[in-house]
Each structure stands twice: as structure tokens, then as C-alpha cells.
Amino acid sequence: MPALRRLARLALASTTPAGRAVILLGLVSTVVAAEAGYEEFRLIAVMCGLLVLVALLLFALPTRVRARLELRPAHTIAGETGLGELQVTNLRLTPLYHPLVSVPLDAERDDRRGAQRVHVRMPVLRRNQPVVEQFEVPAVRRGVLRVGPAGARRTDPLGFFQRQAAWSSAAELLVRPRMVSVEGLGPGSVKDLEGTPSDQVSMSDLAFHALREYVRGDDLRHVHWRSSARAGRLYVRQYHDTRRSHVVVLVDDNRAAYADPEDFELALQIAASVVMRVALDEFDLSLVCGPQQLSGAAHHVLDAFCYSELAAGDLVVSARTAAHLAPDASQLIVVSGSRLDLGLLADVRAAFADDVRFLGFRADLGADPDETGARAPQLITVDRLERLPGLLAAHVRGIVL
Numbered sequence: 001m002p003a004l005r006r007l008a009r010l011a012l013a014s015t016t017p018a019g020r021a022v023i024l025l026g027l028v029s030t031v032v033a034a035e036a037g038y039e040e041f042r043l044i045a046v047m048c049g050l051l052v053l054v055a056l057l058l059f060a061l062p063t064r065v066r067a068r069l070e071l072r073p074a075h076t077i078a079g080e081t082g083l084g085e086l087q088v089t090n091l092r093l094t095p096l097y098h099p100l101v102s103v104p105l106d107a108e109r110d111d112r113r114g115a116q117r118v119h120v121r122m123p124v125l126r127r128n129q130p131v132v133e134q135f136e137v138p139a140v141r142r143g144v145l146r147v148g149p150a151g152a153r154r155t156d157p158l159g160f161f162q163r164q165a166a167w168s169s170a171a172e173l174l175v176r177p178r179m180v181s182v183e184g185l186g187p188g189s190v191k192d193l194e195g196t197p198s199d200q201v202s203m204s205d206l207a208f209h210a211l212r213e214y215v216r217g218d219d220l221r222h223v224h225w226r227s228s229a230r231a232g233r234l235y236v237r238q239y240h241d242t243r244r245s246h247v248v249v250l251v252d253d254n255r256a257a258y259a260d261p262e263d264f265e266l267a268l269q270i271a272a273s274v275v276m277r278v279a280l281d282e283f284d285l286s287l288v289c290g291p292q293q294l295s296g297a298a299h300h301v302l303d304a305f306c307y308s309e310l311a312a313g314d315l316v317v318s319a320r321t322a323a324h325l326a327p328d329a330s331q332l333i334v335v336s337g338s339r340l341d342l343g344l345l346a347d348v349r350a351a352f353a354d355d356v357r358f359l360g361f362r363a364d365l366g367a368d369p370d371e372t373g374a375r376a377p378q379l380i381t382v383d384r385l386e387r388l389p390g391l392l393a394a395h396v397r398g399i400v401l
Contacts, residue, residue, distance in 0.1 A: 019055065019160030022048050055160035064091040065125075067167035069103070069150045071137070075174040075303060082137040082173045084118070086150055090125035097124055099152045102164065103135065106146030120150075137173055142265060144306050145173040174306040177265065177272040182389045184396065185247065185277060185331065185359060211235045246284040248322045248329045249274055249301070250348070251336075253290035253313035258337035259366065261310060267335045267363035268305050269385045274333055275301050286326040288318050293325060315340075319348040331357045338364035338381075345378065359395075 015023070026048030033042035066089045076082040084103065090096050098121060105116040120135045137147055148170035155162040211224055214234035222236045251271050258264045271289070278285050279298035286295040290313050292304040315336065323329065332352055334345070340362065349358055360379040367383040380391050 014161045014163045055156040055158045059156040059161040069148045069168040076139045078142045084135050087132045089130045095126045103150045139175040142177050147171050176302045177268040179273045182277045183393045245330045247278045247331045248286045248326045250334045251289035252315045255310040257340045263337045263363045271335045288322040316347045319351040323351040334360045
């Protein structure tokens, strides 16, 4: 009985208004023929039954379509569109004439957007001839957008029954935060033989700096014998330390640190902009944002932002995790919200070595643009993403706005 009830519900859900009208007509004709004995109504009931039976048989035939849904590339930026590609091959003996393919977009991450579907009108699909169509995927919000599965409305020639038949599997579109271009993040380096010269002087490295007089304890391998012979005393070479920054980006995922969830989105936009600057400077990079903990290329870090969500995180614990993840860190960048407990910053900085440079941001959409540094002078308060380049440039130059 439960199976019959499920089958009945499925048939009822798949029946179109035209199908329900024919079925109702057949039932009424059957009752009238049985009660009044009219052969005409019995004939109508038989015809209605035959039509429904033929429609069901044709409706039950397999679609026999092979489809593949791909996103190229598999990521985009919030507010922009992604590009999808749908390849369909008709395996039936007869052509499919201009099917309308529907691609649903999962809206679980943003209930305000509501359910959406992208519709793709295909050309005539002839047997065993692959057809490729491209379509745009609107990506309004940061996150992971589930695209698909692609499918088409399956119906019978009489239009009595219809259902949505899935043709392909679903794909995921990674929607990264918005970003702006920022200038350099200032110095903050550790030794690296493939790095760039710094202002620190060393007795053994690659970038020559100057000569100085020999002091007891200096390595004789660095004696410049030609200058020493000419001056009559020993001179040794000095070098610049060659250095390469390892930047750690720490994003606070504690919902208590943000006055509004949109402030967290701004925090991720700030962090993503910093990551792009680090990538352009060819520095090493590590990210910690709650469960998103990784070191590597910038595109992997930007993809990790797509999965970031507010939680009951602990900034100090995250800082210790970051210090363990990047023991050679030279610069720490912390991004939090307007309700950050400033007393935690001392513990955050204590998790790293003393020579690690610190740079902090507060994401606060409700901040007064004229007082961005008044409430937390050790942090750069950002009220709009577009103001980030100017605020950061002023901070690097030592200008307080």
C-alpha cells in the first residue's frame, strides 16, 4: 500500500491539467454509462482510457540523452557572472527539436536570492551529434554555488504528463570575494637565498654591500685580499641579507566580532585584496580563517574564502594555529570586525616571534569615514572596500587619517 500511494502521488504530480481533464472525463463517462446505460458515454470512457494509456507508455520511454555540464573556469568573483558549458548528445533514433534545458542554481547559501534557473535553448539534436552551448551563471554572493543538474521537461506527445528529467550531474561554482588593487604591504622579511636585498647587513649572503676593516672573529673566507694588500690592513666583505616575506593572513571568524554579517563579507574582501598583493610580490602565503588553514598559491587561498563562514571561532587559538602552520612567518595580517576585543591583539602577536611585523584591519561598514583611526589606532578601519588602497597606502607611509 505505501508503494501504491507513492506511485499515485508521483502520477498526480506528473499529470498536467490536460491529463487531469481527460482522466476526469473518462471517470464521469464511465459512471454515466453504468448508471444510465448510454453507449456513447461508454465509448467516450474507452477513448479517454486509451489516450491516457498511450500517453503513459510514451511518457515512460527513456530520454536517451548524454549530457556533460562544466564550468570554465570553476570560479568567479562576487557580482560577476560565471561561464557554463553544456554538451548534449542525442542517443535516440529520432531528433530532438530545440529542447529547452533548465539548469537550477542552488540558493541555500542566500535565501534572499530565491530559487533560480538558467534556461538554455538547444538547437536540433540529431542522433550521435554532440552539441555544445554556453550560458552565463549569475554569481551575486560569495560562496559555493551548486549549478545543475541540467535537464529538460519530459512530456508525452499528447501533453498529459510531464516531469523534469536530469541529463547531467551538478557542478560547483566557487564565488570569490570582491577585490581591489592595493600597494605594497611594507617590509617584513626572513632569510631566503632567492629573495630580494633588505636593509639588514650580514657577513654571509649573496648581495654585496661594502668593505670594512677586519675585526677579530671574522671569517677569513670573506677577506678581500686585493684591498687588504693595497691598504696594508685586512678588509672583509659585508653583504645585504637577502630576504623573502612569508605573510600570514589571519581572518577572525568569530561572529561576536562583527556587528553585522556584511562586515564579515567586507573582512573577506579585505583579506582577498591583501592575498592578491602578496601574490604579485611573489611572497610565501598562509591563511587561517576558522577551519580554512592552508599555505600555498594565491588561487588556492582565494578558493578557501568561498567556504569561509561565521562561527564561534577563537582568534587567539587561530593565531597559534597560524604560527604553527608558518613558523618562518615575517608578517602577520589580522582582519576582524568592529566588535573585536582589542585586548586579544597582545595574545595574537605573542603567538609569533618578536620580529614578525603586524598589520591589522577592522571591517566596519558603519564606521565614520572621518574617524577611521580614532577608535582603534593600531588597526586600519575600513568602511568601504574602495577606500582600502588609500587607507593602506597612508598607513605604510606613516600617515594617520
